[in-house]
Amino acid sequence: MKAIAREDRGLPARIAGDIGRRITLGELKVGDTLPKEADMLATLGVSRTTLREALKILSTKGFIEAKPRLGTRVKAAEHWNTLDPVVLSWQGDAEDQEALAEELFEIRLSIEPLAARLAAKRGSAAEHAEIRAAFQRMAEGNVRVEEAIEADIAFHLQIFQAAHNRFLLPVASVIRAALSISIPKTMAATGGFGQSLAQHEAILLAIEERDEDKAFERAATLIAATYKRNFAS
Amino acid sequence: MKAIAREDRGLPARIAGDIGRRITLGELKVGDTLPKEADMLATLGVSRTTLREALKILSTKGFIEAKPRLGTRVKAAEHWNTLDPVVLSWQGDAEDQEALAEELFEIRLSIEPLAARLAAKRGSAAEHAEIRAAFQRMAEGNVRVEEAIEADIAFHLQIFQAAHNRFLLPVASVIRAALSISIPKTMAATGGFGQSLAQHEAILLAIEERDEDKAFERAATLIAATYKRNFAS
DNA sequence: TTCTCATATAATCGGAGTTATTCTCGGTCA
């Protein structure tokens, strides 16, 4: 959460967040035209610079498009930069929370095994050591639950780092945000890491052995197990 | 290309592009501090509003971070929003073009089969018809090569649409940009779609039959074949 | 060391002029 909070610094970011949330909530529908600049200035009580920066943030994330004479219109959801952690946080209040989480798991189920495979293939010894360090922090049986959660998140992110694929990193950033929600859920359900700890270790060992297929398969197993815990049918 | 060109509208976008390219090219290194606002205003000859919007674009894409007293610094590549088509276009001049393309293929090899599976599972009849329509435009043996390429791109994108997973769409947008480069390569190598056309049809049929596993496997086959054509060893 | 304060820098402000796109309307041609 802290990482997301940092992005909310500044007046433009807050205003962009307000409008962004109104869009994800459906209060502002696709194709709607926002009030014209002069009106919004009066309504929000901010300067032109601030408002324009806020709108620039939204257009960069694919939420709106401004054209002279036409005004500023809301773009279709397919253009939204959904992998942006900030955008994910905007969707935190939406109704279809379950569907959102499930869609994210579908991605993880496909991406994390790939990351594990690439980490086994291309990760440096130093990077493998980082993954191991994160695992050991998980296994230490910390008193503080938060530290264990942080370690779990670090474990997954270090794998992404070791994969040396720059397209993977944006996905990792949104997974980080998701993990800070799903891990506490998992721990609450099982009273600790439980089975999950052994599965993490299995992935670690496969990566260290540079056994690509094994790393791939074990990562898939872990995500699938997590998925089932979060969507007990 | 046209889709990317549209995003370059406006003075702030052009300036952001200039700076963004200088960052991806390594001319501006990670941790470097940009000239202070007042200096850049003089150098670029634009207004404060324009410059601030340009910097806001770059910070939204994770390229820079501005702090009072400290200045505006270039962030590490791991924070870049690499899946943004605009960012991809900035990297078009970078040296490691081969590595970039290969990393993108790694992602496609993992994501597109998933998209095909989900399209088979959740795609509506209308969406399946869209995929078929795109395939038929490919198969028609058009005189205009560009139309065939557009149809090929549409085929892949329609599958993403039919998958009904909002996290998949940002990946699709960058794949679109990549396809407009790789498809002509493929066609030049084989003198048309060649084998590729039959593979597309196989995917289409599996999706229409709603055979998830078959759709998954055949999509993987297509991407792997394309990969080999582009990286003949 | 720790706290306070000066200072450099980005952040915000608000008013005015410019530019680009669309819409309208009048005219022309089939």
Next chain:
DNA sequence: TGACCGAGAATAACTCCGATTATATGAGAA
């Protein structure tokens, strides 16, 4: 009569500008 086109008006975003405010850092004092 109907559809098509080009010039112009209208509207909204775009750009510019100079001043003020907030904030983070580093120096200096306690």
